[in-house]
Amino acid sequence: MLSFETISLDTLLTLEADHLDALPFGVVGFSPQGLVEIYNATESQLAGLQRETVLGTHYFSVTAQCMNNFMVAQRFEDEAEIDAIIDYVLTLRMRPTPVRLRLLKAPEIDRRYILIQR
Amino acid sequence: MTDLEAEHAALLQFLYACPAGLVEFSAAGAIGMVNPAAMGVLLPIAGRPFIINLFDVMDGCAPELRNMIQQFHLPQGTVCDGHRIVTGRGERSPVLACNIVKLTENRYIATLSDVTAQVARERRLKQAEIWFASLLDGVDDVAVLSLDANGCIDAVTPSAMRQTGFSEAELLGRPFEWFDRPDRASAMPLPGEAIAVARRDGWYLHEGWHALADGGRYWCQRLIAVRDEAAGIAAGYTLVIRAVARQGRDTADLRRMLTLDHLTGASNRAHFFETAERQLVRTLRDGGSLALVVLDVDHFKRVNDEHGHAAGDMVLREVARRCEAELRPEDIFARLGGEEFVVLLPGTALMEASAVAERLRLSLAREPIDAGGVELCITASFGCSSLVREPAASLAGLLAAADSALYRAKGAGRDRVELAHANQAAA
Numbered sequence: 001m002l003s004f005e006t007i008s009l010d011t012l013l014t015l016e017a018d019h020l021d022a023l024p025f026g027v028v029g030f031s032p033q034g035l036v037e038i039y040n041a042t043e044s045q046l047a048g049l050q051r052e053t054v055l056g057t058h059y060f061s062v063t064a065q066c067m068n069n070f071m072v073a074q075r076f077e078d079e080a081e082i083d084a085i086i087d088y089v090l091t092l093r094m095r096p097t098p099v100r101l102r103l104l105k106a107p108e109i110d111r112r113y114i115l116i117q118r
Numbered sequence: 119m120t121d122l123e124a125e126h127a128a129l130l131q132f133l134y135a136c137p138a139g140l141v142e143f144s145a146a147g148a149i150g151m152v153n154p155a156a157m158g159v160l161l162p163i164a165g166r167p168f169i170i171n172l173f174d175v176m177d178g179c180a181p182e183l184r185n186m187i188q189q190f191h192l193p194q195g196t197v198c199d200g201h202r203i204v205t206g207r208g209e210r211s212p213v214l215a216c217n218i219v220k221l222t223e224n225r226y227i228a229t230l231s232d233v234t235a236q237v238a239r240e241r242r243l244k245q246a247e248i249w250f251a252s253l254l255d256g257v258d259d260v261a262v263l264s265l266d267a268n269g270c271i272d273a274v275t276p277s278a279m280r281q282t283g284f285s286e287a288e289l290l291g292r293p294f295e296w297f298d299r300p301d302r303a304s305a306m307p308l309p310g311e312a313i314a315v316a317r318r319d320g321w322y323l324h325e326g327w328h329a330l331a332d333g334g335r336y337w338c339q340r341l342i343a344v345r346d347e348a349a350g351i352a353a354g355y356t357l358v359i360r361a362v363a364r365q366g367r368d369t370a371d372l373r374r375m376l377t378l379d380h381l382t383g384a385s386n387r388a389h390f391f392e393t394a395e396r397q398l399v400r401t402l403r404d405g406g407s408l409a410l411v412v413l414d415v416d417h418f419k420r421v422n423d424e425h426g427h428a429a430g431d432m433v434l435r436e437v438a439r440r441c442e443a444e445l446r447p448e449d450i451f452a453r454l455g456g457e458e459f460v461v462l463l464p465g466t467a468l469m470e471a472s473a474v475a476e477r478l479r480l481s482l483a484r485e486p487i488d489a490g491g492v493e494l495c496i497t498a499s500f501g502c503s504s505l506v507r508e509p510a511a512s513l514a515g516l517l518a519a520a521d522s523a524l525y526r527a528k529g530a531g532r533d534r535v536e537l538a539h540a541n542q543a544a545a
Contacts (some may be wrong), residue, residue: 048126048127049130050127053128061135063135064134065134066155066158071162087166087167089157089161091152091156094151095151098167
């Protein structure tokens with residue numbers, strides 16, 4: 001199943017780029033250092049940013065400072081394993097936008113994911 | 119992708135990465151645009167993912183924002199510059215600095231930045247600053263007195279008589295604290311505290327009001343230093359009083375602005391936390407009791423919804439006025455946010471605090487409040503807690519215990535006083 005609620009970390013890791021782009025929700029994958037490795041087309045469109053300008057940058061300092069607090073960024077630091085859905089407000093194109101976030105992290109997998117559903 | 123689109127994306131990225139919070143909002147507080155840095159600080163304050171109105175989010179920690187905007191009558195200009203907001207409860211709460219500029223009648227832009235570290239640095243510098251100021255400034259406005267081992271004046275210099283207007287006979291033999299003239303905004307040390315600290319540390323510094331012979335008072339910085347220390351016992355002290363010049367309207371206004379709540383004239387959060395923290399440390403060190411009462415106006419949202427914010431503001435002002443009238447000068451009455459107030463009661467145990475709360479409750483319930491032509495029956499619910507002596511005792515713990523008692527008072531039907539449970543009091 002490729003839904004926001006059920007898609008697994010393993011599936012995200014193996015999906016081809018065009019399949020990731022076709023998902024109806026935003027997908028951001030980043031390294032343990034916080035550098036963006038995956039930025040799908042849906043998220044690029046929601047945020048109004050081009051993929052090339054986001055890849056390789058530090059996600060919580062450059063693009064998503066609103067998640068740089070104990071509710072999101074700190075959890076990736078503190079918890080070994082996360083699969084949680086939280087209600088949140090993003091500032092997509094500077095408009096306060098209620099979203100649902102799914103935070104994904106597993107002990108044996110380096111890459112962490114945030115899924116964003118409007 | 120066109121040049122225009124590329125430029126648009128670059129602008130967005132610039133705003134996403136901006137390290138200062140930016141918020142655009144209407145006169146009613148409705149947020150139009152907001153950047154991620156601002157949302158990053160607003161979300162923890164709101165504690166819930168529902169942010170559409172800046173005043174609603176800030177109501178708990180900076181209820182004055184709404185009033186400041188309402189009372190700003192120029193068509194455009196700076197509403198506030200570097201306005202400090204203490205966002206949490208307790209000593210390590212983040213502090214924000216807020217600038218607001220009015221663009222049109224219905225369009226405002228605010229910047230928000232986290233200045234927590236800067237505030238901590240300033241506090242540490244303040245004591246050193248008073249010390250150097252009293253040393254470096256002209257000697258003309260410095261009065262020097264001698265105190266005996268008990269803090270009673272045993273010798274004076276002409277400078278002391280010139281500065282205070284008192285004669286030598288009036289000064290000699292008096293405890294120096296007899297000349298204190300405290301007010302609500304400037305908590306003075308408890309009797310004996312200054313001498314006790316000077317005996318322990320060698321010196322004590324304080325700023326406050328001091329009596330003049332003509333019945334007036336003047337603002338001064340006061341240094342008490344141990345003299346003639348023989349065999350570890352202080353034989354006496356030197357008291358240096360430095361009059362702070364230009365304690366005129368400007369400084370008085372500034373002090374009022376820094377310590378009082380804009381709307382109600384009660385102490386503001388920052389002043390409450392600073393004073394309460396000091397009082398807590400003092401009580402833990404010297405013994406004695408300390409109690410806290412939190413009160414929340416019942417069904418206040420209804421007042422705002424049915425009669426408008428102006429009526430709500432009048433109710434809050436009157437609640438503050440009635441409560442303050444029931445309290446002692448040494449009690450601290452502060453607005454914590456929205457319709458929530460707190461009273462810090464030094465030297466007071468839980469049962470006495472409960473009696474105070476009951477008195478406050480009656481003073482509100484006894485007669486209706488005039489909210490601009492309409493008489494409203496206003497009640498409040500009260501929660502009381504008191505200090506339980508143990509290493510983990512903290513202001514946050516006291517507040518949490520009083521809060522949960524308040525919660526029970528609300529649950530039990532409002533307009534009543536509840537006490538913290540014994541095992542909760544210091545949690």
